[in-house]
Amino acid sequence: MPGRDPVKTALVGIIRNEADDLLPWMGWHARLGVDTFVLFDDGSTDGTMDLLQAAAALHDVRIYRLPWSDGPVDGRQQHAYQTALHLLQGQCDWVGFLDSDEYLDLHRHSNLQAFLGDFSEEVGGVAISWCLQGSNQLVLRPVQPAFHAFTRHSRPEEPINRHVKSFVRPDCWDGGWINPHIFPLKKGHYVTPGQQQVNWERPGIQQALPDWGTARVRHYQVRSLEQFTERARRRANLQLRLPDFLAGDRNELEDRRPCAALGPVQAWMREVIFQGAAEALLPLPVAEPEAWQPPAPQLPFSLTRIVAWNGHGVGVQQDGLVQLLADTPVETKPETPGSAAAQALPQLYGLRMEFAPEHVFLLACTPQGLLNDFTFLEDRRLNGVLPYRVRPGNQQNSVALQQLQPQHFLSAPPGEALVADRLQVQLWENFTLDATPRFKEGNAWQSLPFIRFLQEGLRLPPTLAGLGALMRKDRHLALRLLPVFHARLSPEEQSALQEMLGPFRPYFFTDSPEAVKQPFR
Known part of the structure; x- marks a missing residue:
């Protein structure tokens, strides 16, 4: 009225x-x-x-x-x-x-x-x-x-x-x-x-x-x-x-x-989780400026596009769930209306870090190269960068992606959202890591804002104090990339970080502090 x-x-x-x-x-x-x-x-x-x-x-x-x-x-x-x-x-x-x-x-x-x-x-x-x-x-x-x-x-x-x-x-x-x-x-x-x-x-x-x-x-x-x-x-x-x-x-x-x-x-929920996690990590020590190291001559990581078992990319839908893109395989790229619509969606990528060669950190990027929220069914984490183990697939040049805990495989069933609940690798659990990610406006992936922030973060010592300095610099990006920085810590500091997060921990990590035995590096 x-x-x-x-x-x-x-x-x-x-x-x-x-x-x-x-x-x-x-x-x-x-x-x-x-x-x-x-x-x-x-x-x-x-x-x-x-x-x-x-x-x-x-x-x-x-x-x-x-x-x-x-x-x-x-x-x-x-x-x-x-x-x-x-x-x-x-x-x-x-x-x-x-x-x-x-x-x-x-x-x-x-x-x-x-x-x-x-x-x-x-x-x-x-x-x-x-x-x-x-x-x-x-x-x-x-x-x-x-x-x-x-x-x-x-x-x-x-x-x-x-x-x-x-x-x-x-x-x-x-x-x-x-x-x-x-x-x-x-x-x-x-x-x-x-x-x-x-x-x-x-x-x-x-x-x-x-x-x-x-x-x-x-x-x-x-x-x-x-x-x-x-x-x-x-x-x-x-x-x-x-x-x-x-x-x-x-x-x-x-x-x-x-x-x-x-x-x-x-x-x-994600807004509340980031707010609470930022408050929980306020007591982190902060590394002194002299702790920063010179930039590495070459990036110690790479960005790959995640391609599903049928050769199609994987995109984030409006509801935040991830599905196979309804386009043609990435090798052909014809100019079709369906392909254009699919390419407008944020797509799934993976960070491969030299200090964690057996893992890939899954994330979603818009065509402009901005990080995008997403979620997998049967994976509670909501921070937007999810580490998975890279296991052998059962197709040529393919890999399988496995949660850290529970050790279930990610699956891409046709017409349904990706789900991380498979106990073994069959057809839909096969992925390939495409080494040539493409973004609009000719942006090279090395120049994307979150990549530059990650590069800055790797100049800091792999300690809680280094993480504290990153939180001061950009707490939102630091929380997004928290699993990457967590992977560089000693087992003792990994456990301490997870305990600091308290009830926010399950939204960032699938493994409990007690399960942390060895750092990735």
């Missing part, structure tokens, strides 16, 4: 030891338009607070610590939710309440502002139905975020889906408490996302089947068997058993629409 003030929204949650899942959850809801996160930490010890503080440096994230208690979580949840509603009165138009295993879907609106802006002033609360997600028959924790890994869910008629979670107007709340699902209102009433009156079977559970047409809350109650086991260990008071997993593991239907959000969510 023209002239209407924008709707201000907040999302409230309680978290405890959610370092593995927190950033995707926040990124998902930031993408939907959440203006303010109000998060209550319930005694985390796994680096969750470091992640929150990094996010708070870039976004409106308000962090509170709940008073320590070993009692039931219900009391702490009531305290947190009521505190948030008091704080947000007069600041936000709508406040939502979700756990970190709950993701909001909007099916008819592009964002929360449009969705919540459709409700009249007579509506004080919106009751959004659960959609119980299954495990996709996964035993181990997946690498990808929950919204991408667990695509299967229950049928609407599953009784648990009549549970709801709420968005409420804080000025309509009467100050009381019912349960974490709904709140008592002093004015207005609850409706469904489709604007229908809610009839309650009991508070928080509606009589009717869920209304998923406009919005729903995907509830990842069990996730993988490994994650369910972790939850059972963490919440011993619930006495969860295998029948509880089987009862909640509903996989009857599949919906892959949430997978399309991977790129935007990871872009949000």
